[in-house]
Amino acid sequence: MSKAIIEVRDLTKKYGDVEALRGVSFQIDEGEIFGLLGPNGAGKTTTIEILEGMRTADGGTASVSGFDPQKGSAQFKRSVGAVLQSTSLPDKIRVDEALSLFAQLYGTRADRTGLLSRFGLQEKRHAFYGKLSGGQKQRLAIALALVHEPRVVFLDEPTAGLDPQVRREIYDIIEELRRQKKTVLLTTHYIEEAERLCDRVAIIDHGNVIAMDTPRELKQRSAGTTRIEVSLAKPVEAAELRALEGVADCRTVDGRTVLHSTRPPQTIVALVKHLEAHGNELQSLEIAAPSLEDVFIELTGRRLRE
Amino acid sequence: MRHVWTLTLFRLRLAMRNRAFLVFGIIIPLIFLFLFSAVFASKGGPAVAYVLASVLAMSVMGSFWGLSQQLVIFREQGILRRFRLAPLGPGTMLVSSIISNLILMVPGIAAEIAVAHWMLHMDALGNLLSVFVLSALGAVTFATLGLVVASVANSMMETQVINQLLWLSFLLLSGVAIPLPSLPIWLQKVALYLPATYLVTGLERALIEFVPLNHLGAELASLGGSSVLAFFVCQQIFRWEPEEKMPRQAKLWVAAALVPFLLLGAWETKQGGRLSEARSILHSTFAERPAQRSAPAAPPAQPNQP
Known part of the structure; x- marks a missing residue:
């Protein structure tokens, strides 16, 4: 030891x-x-x-x-x-x-x-x-x-x-x-x-x-989830998106929306449909494996380099 | 002790690479020597020794400029904090700067004496041992005072302001720029409280009257005493970091550095011997050439007497 x-x-x-x-x-x-x-x-x-x-x-x-x-x-x-x-x-x-x-x-x-x-x-x-x-x-x-x-x-x-x-x-x-x-x-x-x-x-x-x-x-704290970071034409309440299929967590960080999903394809489809239904638009979308940054965001709701 | 020597060599090396050392340590004092001699001692003789005493004192007093600025620069640039990581304390840093300053002063002092003797026809060298000991002790005194200034000041700007105030009062009141007996009586009494006065009058006595070391007790005691006290003070208030604040209590230590001069000034005011000796030296030196070292404010031929 x-x-x-x-x-x-x-x-x-x-x-x-x-x-x-x-x-x-x-x-x-x-x-x-x-x-x-x-x-x-x-x-x-x-x-x-x-x-x-x-x-x-x-x-x-x-x-x-x-x-x-x-x-x-x-x-x-x-x-x-x-x-x-x-x-x-x-x-x-x-x-x-x-x-x-x-x-x-x-x-x-x-x-x-x-x-x-x-x-x-x-x-x-x-x-x-x-x-x-x-x-x-x-x-x-x-x-x-x-x-x-x-x-x-x-x-x-x-x-x-x-x-x-x-x-x-x-x-x-x-x-x-x-x-x-x-x-x-x-x-x-x-x-x-x-x-x-x-x-x-x-x-x-x-x-x-x-x-x-x-x-x-x-x-591992974010294990089993994939980070989906999107920017939207109009701001959306994070709580609204938490109800989408596969979404484990959703937060707004620096004006961007970060979703953690257990089923990324379903979440993306559900997100696009939700945005169309509400007259909103997807401007960009990034998918990544969770990092320490995600752990930090989960714990603090902020990015590391703020 | 080994660390003191290591740091002293390091400081000497840095100084030798700095043109300011050559300019301010050697060239400018020599220019002053030539200039003052041309104006006040054009025929050589003891008047040159009188001028030399002033220029030597000016060179020695310059110690507090160099050391205070260097310490503040080292602190502001984060150089001190790099040294703080090493196994050494403030005392080692301070002693090494005082010793290196002392060593760097030797060529300038030697050059001024040599030029006065061989080029400006100073007829006698005075008591050289007394001159060197007074210069060395003066260098230590003014170096420690400079280090106190650097420890008190929070920035280079503050250091410059404090240095200017001290420098001008030393220069104008101690007999360096204006012969002491030419000042109004009350200012002559104020001058007795300044360390520079003991340096200047001591150098005048050693150069013109050949006074040996054992008759320079008051000068040596005042310069030595204040060196010891000022060193103790700057060790107490030494700051490695720019953002470190000096404790309020430590400011009292700064006042303590002035105690030897307050005591000596009070004693000299009561005795009155120093001022009358300064008048006697001025009178004997310029007796045959009364206008040769007249100050703009008051000609030395008619010294003010109490």
């Missing part, structure tokens, strides 16, 4: 009148890739930054590798590596100097050449930080987080704002961390990222964990 390396119990945090965390709890086993999935402002970054020792919680407890992050001991800092969502380095520091600097600060002899080639930065080793592209900066940030071989790696929105090609490169790096048995906690609002990379996912919204399981188990 795996041992929990990160334990979080009833974390609370307020920024003025805003409750960022309202009792977040979860455990992460050693070697696990755990995702915090939620929309912007859900409390993901606050949670991860409390675990990194960058913020103090108002209530609850947290333990990482057996250390209290709030105390910020040197042993704690040596046991974790982190890629922060908003951070930078001086423009005039060279790539290999940055690796060397942080290796020295952690008191390790990093294999700089190995790290540079592993993160595709060999050609940029003498380049100034200010001259790197967004993807190169992010790869360097990950290399810096791993320079001291930490047991736990925190990745806060590691692919936010990056193009699909660079995003895939970052996914490969995270897959490599899995092979190295590192424990990874990553936050994301990309469904595909959580589905592809995470062993387990906690869906977080308004400072609460509203669901937590493996991506497969979470999607």
Whole structure:
């Protein structure tokens, strides 16, 4: 049985009148890739930054590798590596100097050449930080987080704002961390990222964990249904469409109607007939297998990227 | 200590890549030296030493500009929070910035003394040990004051405003831009409460009267005392993150940094020795050339006396 390396119990945090965390709890086993999935402002970054020792919680407890992050001991800092969502380095520091600097600060002899080639930065080793592209900066940030071989790696929105090609490169790096048995906690609002990379996912919204399981188990909640997303010429009450054949659930999200159906062909036929009868018109229709997004919509009635 | 040295080397490297260091650290002070000498000490001799004391003081006082701005930039750009992840504390960050500033000041100070001696015909070098110790201690004092400013200010704009106010009061009231005895009596008494005054009068005594270190007790005590206190204060109120607010109680620490100067100013006001010595130095230096270092506001030939 795996041992929990990160334990979080009833974390609370307020920024003025805003409750960022309202009792977040979860455990992460050693070697696990755990995702915090939620929309912007859900409390993901606050949670991860409390675990990194960058913020103090108002209530609850947290333990990482057996250390209290709030105390910020040197042993704690040596046991974790982190890629922060908003951070930078001086423009005039060279790539290999940055690796060397942080290796020295952690008191390790990093294999700089190995790290540079592993993160595709060999050609940029003498380049100034200010001259790197967004993807190169992010790869360097990950290399810096791993320079001291930490047991736990925190990745806060590691692919936010990056193009699909660079995003895939970052996914490969995270897959490599899995092979190295590192424990990874990553936050994301990309469904595909959580589905592809995470062993387990906690869906977080308004400072609460509203669901937590493996991506497969979470999607099982919508199992047996197919998502039919339609846009209509005139708005229709969701309750009206719930009565259609095969419809298990119906919601209006961002002005579009999302139906979950156990019998898609019958539902589509019934929908078209219903619209004709009411002088309405079908403008577009998409059919897909349920995803974590559907789980989120079912739980909150909103999309992740609102 | 190892981390202090690692960060000091990192800061030195960054400074050497920054043209502003060459411009503001060496070229501009030399331009001032040539300019002031041409106006006030065209025939060389002790008048050059008097001008040199002002230019040296100006270079040393510049420490608080550089350090406060750098710390605020590092905080605003998220560079500090990257360092926060490493096993090091605020003290290490602060000490490394003070030491690197001290090292970077040496070439400028040496160049100003060399130019004054060999190009501007300053007849004697004064007590060089006293000059260097006062300059070094002054650099530490003004660097720590700069770090206090950076910890108090919430943005670069605020830093600029506070720096301008301090810089102008140091420049105009301490004897750097206008000889101290030329100021109205009440302003001379106000000047006794400024750290810059002890630096300027100390440098004048060391350069013109060859005063050895053991006779610069008040200057060394005031600069040293305030360095220690200001360092303690900036350690207490250090902020890694731009959004971190300074606790109200911490603002009292800022006031505490001023205590040595309040005490010394009160003591000097009672004794009256510093102002009379400043008058004596000005008189002896410009006795034969009374108009050579006259300030626009008040000619030094007729110093104000209580």
